[in-house]
Amino acid sequence: MVKLLAALLVVGSFLFVAPIIESSSGSTEFFQAIGTADAGGGG
């Protein structure tokens, strides 16, 4: 039981502090970010 609790504690602390991998080679599909846009002559 003690070993199980210790294991859960380790896993829990790992989840709490571990960084999130945002992407490796896949894509991130989200567009909340703002951009700049470009002007053109309007022809």
Place this chain on the structure above:
Amino acid sequence: MQVAAANRRTRSVFAVGVVLGLIAAAAAPSPAQSRTESREVPSDGGTYRRPLGNDPGTLDPARIGDIYGRSVAQQIFDGLVQFDHTLAIVPALAKFWKASRDGLTWTFTLKPGLKFHHGREVTADDVVYSLTRLLDPRVKSSAADVFSVVRGAAEFRAGRARQVSGFTALDRHTVQIVLSESLGPFVPVLAIGHAKIVPRDVAEAAGDAFGTRPVGTGPFRFVRWDRGKEIVLAANPDYFDGPPRLGRIVYRIFPGEQLDAMYEEFQRGRLDDTPLPNRDYRRIIADPRHVHLKRPTISLRFYGFNTRRKPFDDPRVRQAVNHAIDRSAIIDDAFLGRYALARGILPPGTLGFNPRVNGYAYDPQRSRDLLARAGYPGGRGLPSIAIWSSVKHEGIVREHELMARQLEAVGIEAEFHYLTEWPAFFKRLLDGEFPMFVLAWFADVPDPDNFLSKLFHSESPRNFTRYTNPAVDRLLNGARSDRQVEKRVELYRRAEQMILDDAAILPVWHYTYERLFQPYVRSVEVSGLGDPYIPLRKVWLAPAR
């Protein structure tokens, strides 16, 4: 950890599913792309000849403000990440990245062995330099506000710090970016055209001249720029994603977007693609000898009013002009119905696009009433209005003939001026010299902020109309900082309606990307961001040429 990433993406996809659906629809395989057949062998080398509507203002990615410079610079430079043809974010110079759980600390690892065109390895120090440069007030980058969330950005811009504390080169190939506040996922910001990585040694030595002698990491390297004539790029054989199939790109410059001249050169076989002129449009698109590519883009073409100058400091005069112009008739008559009427500001496919916005109907009597209420009954006392354009071709001249007639019908006299030297036009536009002007605006991220904050926030350097409305500013500020997509949509829609009610602009159309390609051109990918973002490294010329 991969599971955590997948869950995070699932939530994100759910939140913006509608937008992505529209973007995906806009990014379906192009006719030119579909002509790639397995029996054909890609041709290595060859020169690709493209028309460019004007001389760019600059080729320094941090300073570019027009689509002409963006079109060229996209081929010369890379960022840490990039948009693919579905507008999803994929790696570019970064091999991978990770974020802290609070979304404030982002760590990017560069791909190994990356080299600039002058042969030096790309390092984390170049990344820190390039991004810091965007925040340098001396550079005057229009992307500075996008990076204002980086820790230490305000102190650096105010001159209280020599470096931006949020940018750190952890080692030769690892960069850490720390934000002062979470901005949703930060990564798409790094895909914008300004956030390209430049070589520190070259950019520092060249100073302002870097914009005329750019050096990047991209699939093509800069060769020369003869103003008013052409810009030449050559293939980068050491490109990290494999050398491009084309040997050279020649951008031939047609100042003032001379569509007829471009098409004539295309017909003579001296260009490999061209925009379409209005003359003989229907015959041209029916011609089976060329590939006709057409799809919607996230853009707006409008007439802006200088809201600080008389008579356009009175919203009733601006509203009167809006009601006086029959935009549908202009699109049908002068442009053969080729563009989508803009009822509001946000284009379809943008988060927050409101199909219920109706804008200003063509209503000459209402226009006359508004003029009378503004103190100009029958147009009496109203000075002649100068309308400026950087473009002059058959279609726009016809448009202006129709506008002059429609304005005259309500008592407004208009005179049209053409300044087809784009850099000069753009400078005078930024200086607020034009009472009324025509302009096109192209998104680089399919977000409403691209249009509403950039064009109408009182503190935006791209607020060409000098429009100021504190209530609109509050809505736009709130929309930027809110993390709930639904709330952002609501705020942007309210802001859009207020701007339309104030008639800061006369929206005309959303562009349909439309271009002819020679039949031997293969693998053209056009996203909703339009022509500047076509990855020319993928294009090749079939042997039948």
